[in-house]
Amino acid sequence: MIRPLVGFCCSLAALAGAAEPPAFVAEGNVFRFDTGALRGLLRGEGKARGLLPVVDCATGANLARSVGLFSHYRLLDASTRYGVAGWEWASKAEQLPDGSVVARWTSDVVHPFDMTATYRWSASKALDVTTTVTARKELQRFEVFLASYLEGFGSAFAYTKNGFLEVKKIDGIWQAFPRDAEAEKIIADGRWKHPPNPVDWVIRPALAAPLGLRRDAATGLAALVMARPPDCFAVSMPFSEEPHRSLYLSLFGRDLKAGETATARARLVIGRGITDEQAVKLYEAFLKEKQP
Numbered sequence: 001m002i003r004p005l006v007g008f009c010c011s012l013a014a015l016a017g018a019a020e021p022p023a024f025v026a027e028g029n030v031f032r033f034d035t036g037a038l039r040g041l042l043r044g045e046g047k048a049r050g051l052l053p054v055v056d057c058a059t060g061a062n063l064a065r066s067v068g069l070f071s072h073y074r075l076l077d078a079s080t081r082y083g084v085a086g087w088e089w090a091s092k093a094e095q096l097p098d099g100s101v102v103a104r105w106t107s108d109v110v111h112p113f114d115m116t117a118t119y120r121w122s123a124s125k126a127l128d129v130t131t132t133v134t135a136r137k138e139l140q141r142f143e144v145f146l147a148s149y150l151e152g153f154g155s156a157f158a159y160t161k162n163g164f165l166e167v168k169k170i171d172g173i174w175q176a177f178p179r180d181a182e183a184e185k186i187i188a189d190g191r192w193k194h195p196p197n198p199v200d201w202v203i204r205p206a207l208a209a210p211l212g213l214r215r216d217a218a219t220g221l222a223a224l225v226m227a228r229p230p231d232c233f234a235v236s237m238p239f240s241e242e243p244h245r246s247l248y249l250s251l252f253g254r255d256l257k258a259g260e261t262a263t264a265r266a267r268l269v270i271g272r273g274i275t276d277e278q279a280v281k282l283y284e285a286f287l288k289e290k291q292p
Contacts, residue, residue, distance in 0.1 A: 022121040023099020031093070031101045035124035038270060040064070042101055042119055048072065048087045050148065051127070054270075061219055063270065065245070066149035070129045070225075070268050072117060073147040073248070078140040081194035082111045086144075112137040113256075115144070125271045130291075132263045135256035141186050143233075144251040146266055149244060150223055152216040156240045156247070158204065159211035159283075164276050165204070169239040172202030176236040176250075179207055183233035186253050201236065210235055211283050212247045213276075222274040224267075225249055226283050231264035265291065 022035035029046035033039060040054040052068030055061070067073075072086030083089050089111060093103040100120035107114050118130045131144055157164040158177040167175050178184040184203055192199045210232035212225045225235070225247045233253035238244050251264040267286050274282070 021099070022124055024095055024101045024119070024121075026095040026101075029093070031095060031119075033121070035121060037124040038063075043093055043103065044068075048089065048091045048093075048103060048105075050129075056219060056221065056270075058272070059219055062151050063153075063221070063223075064149065065151045067147070069148040069150070069223075070119070070127065070266070071147050072115070072131065072144060074143070074145040075111065075115075076143040076145065076191040076194075078189055078191065081191065082113075084196060086115070107136045113139065113142075122267070125269055127268045128265060129268070130263060130265045131251060132261060133252065133256070134261045135258055137258050139256040141189065142252050142254065142256050142262075143186070143191070144264070146225075146249040146251055148223070148225055148247045148268065150214055150216075150247070151245065152218060153214035153221070153223055153245050154217065154241050155215040156237045156245075157213040157215075158235050158237070159208050159213070159280070160205045161208045162205070163208075164213060164279070167204075167237055167239050169241070171204065172239070173242060174199050174201050174236070174238050175204045176201040176234050177204045177207050177212075179210065179229060179233045181206075183250075183253060187234055187250075207235060209283060210249065211279065212237060212249070213279055214245065214247060220272045221270060222272075222279065223247070224269040224274070224279055224282065226269075226286055227251065227264060227266040228287060232266070 024031040024033050031042040044052050050068035050071035052064045054064040075082040091103050091105045102118045105115040114134045116132045120128045122128050156167040176187050210227045212235040214223045232249050234250040236248040
């Protein structure tokens, strides 16, 4: 349960920096953005990556690496890893009239489900990604592993019932923070043994809410990833200084019947000088919002 912060004010409006949410701009099969705070590309080279590059407008610092921020990585259920990654599964994208971008993946012999991802700026420093899956066969404890790879950001934290807990090397290289006991069972059901790059997660304390945080000492920036508890069963990351500098959200974690559709919404916030208390308040505001 989120603990309310009496007398504290931190809202999405405080991060906006503009009267209207920013929009993506289509340039062929890539989508450019400049929110006034962040600039870069979505689906660079027309590929199903997240945001890459991402530049801090105030300093010119590059904030993303690898396959970017909020990219759809592993697609898993209780018995199968479907392909290598969402970014290697053929997809198409288009800009919508409201300035958002929707990417679409169509089921095939490897992927027995359709998937869409809608990227929408809710403020100049806040990006929402809504992921929708429609099963084409029965899927058990289905998971979409949403990944963000940051440049710098050498301190990592998960929001546990005792507050933000730093992810330290002494506790393991790869650490997973489950929503509850049932989520812990999903993480340990064997799905992470499938190649390539199997992972041996160290199970850590339960989350107070699906909220992960990385901080960058050089710029004073903080990067937050968050989702609603019904949509996300774990937050994972390597220890603070490990070179991936990543944050992961495990979306869904539920059974789907053939023809059934499920939707999960996640938010990425990048801002300067965000305290732990402000991070929690931003999450509380996220929970109160209506689905778009």
